[in-house]
Amino acid sequence: xxxxxxxxxxxxxxxxxxxxxxxxxxxxxxxxxxxxxxxxxxxxxxxxxxxxxxxxxxxxxxxxxxxxxxxxxxxxxxxxxxxxxxxxxxxxxxxxxxxxxxxxxxxxxxxxxxxxxxxxxxxxxxxxxxxxxxxxxxxxxxxxxxxxxxxxxxxxxxxxxxxxxxxxxxxxxxxxxxxxxxxxxxxxxxxxxxxxxxxxxxxxxxxxxxxxxxxxxxxxxxxxxxxxxxxxxxxxxxxxxxxxxxxxxxxxxxxxxxxxxxxxxxxxxxxxxxxxxxxxxxxxxxxxxxxxxxxxx
Numbered sequence: 690x691x692x693x694x695x696x697x698x699x700x701x702x703x704x705x706x707x708x709x710x711x712x713x714x715x716x717x718x719x720x721x722x723x724x725x726x727x728x729x730x731x732x733x734x735x736x737x738x739x740x741x742x743x744x745x746x747x748x749x750x751x752x753x754x755x756x757x758x759x760x761x762x763x764x765x766x767x768x769x770x771x772x773x774x775x776x777x778x779x780x781x782x783x784x785x786x787x788x789x790x791x792x793x794x795x796x797x798x799x800x801x802x803x804x805x806x807x808x809x810x811x812x813x814x815x816x817x818x819x820x821x822x823x824x825x826x827x828x829x830x831x832x833x834x835x836x837x838x839x840x841x842x843x844x845x846x847x848x849x850x851x852x853x854x855x856x857x858x859x860x861x862x863x864x865x866x867x868x869x870x871x872x873x874x875x876x877x878x879x880x881x882x883x884x885x886x887x888x889x890x891x892x893x894x895x896x897x898x899x900x901x902x903x904x905x906x907x908x909x910x911x912x913x914x915x916x917x918x919x920x921x922x923x924x925x926x927x928x929x930x931x932x933x934x935x936x937x938x939x940x941x942x943x944x945x946x947x948x949x950x951x952x953x954x955x956x957x958x959x960x961x962x963x964x965x966x967x968x969x970x971x972x973x974x975x976x977x978x979x980x981x982x983x984x985x986x
Contacts (some may be wrong), residue, residue, distance in 0.1 A: 773802010838893025852882025
């Protein structure tokens with residue numbers, strides 16, 4: 690039998706209590722969102738208070754404005770993430786069952802949709818308060834990887850968004866549906882790529898370290914667009930690469946499409962995650978080149 694790692698005995702629930710007959714459950718995924726947002730808020734506040742990080746010693750917003758913006762961002766994450774999942778991944782299902790769109794607690798959030806929601810919400814806030822958009826985008830971007838790290842770890846604990854089958858020694862035997870539909874392997878012993886952990890390392894640890902290095906060691910905030918461009922390009926590239934070993938959503942897999950490609954031609958194609966990542970990479974490279982050309986004030 691191939692070498693593989695058994696999925697640890699982890700529960701997606703941290704604690705569950707009953708209050709006046711109502712069951713209340715705190716899940717790791719919810720905690721990841723909460724802690725990720727709090728870390729992002731603190732990083733943004735710290736950055737706005739260190740005026741020497743910014744061109745002309747002028748941060749794009751005051752610390753109290755960061756708190757106001759946080760409310761807009763939370764709404765952007767929830768609305769954008771849900772609508773992104775509906776439109777990008779299961780439009781036909783939700784067109785037939787529109788009431789299901791409101792049932793966020795049943796799962797179904799898309800990062801690319803959530804990111805678009807944050808971009809729109811932040812842009813509207815900046816327009817309303819006459820805040821320069823690119824410096825504000827840089828401020829927000831350098832705080833995001835912490836939440837990505839926690840979110841991907843929560844995905845692993847939930848045993849969701851797992852990878853394709855693998856015979857590598859660090860493959861993980863996930864419970865439930867992941868243990869099935871694995872050609873040539875006895876049911877229950879199907880090892881898969883722990884793609885959630887790959888993303889946690891690439892999108893969270895490595896990308897986060899690069900952005901903090903740019904901000905605190907390379908005067909990244911003094912070149913508007915450099916930090917946000919690095920985030921867009923870095924996340925897009927990381928997600929594009931992980932998609933090669935990440936199991937696509939079931940609705941994309943069919944008899945003539947075993948790899949779950951959302952677009953294909955001549956035997957080659959891309960998954961939905963890869964298609965959505967390409968514009969991020971292009972935008973990121975544009976912002977980086979733009980910032981480089983303008984140089985440090």
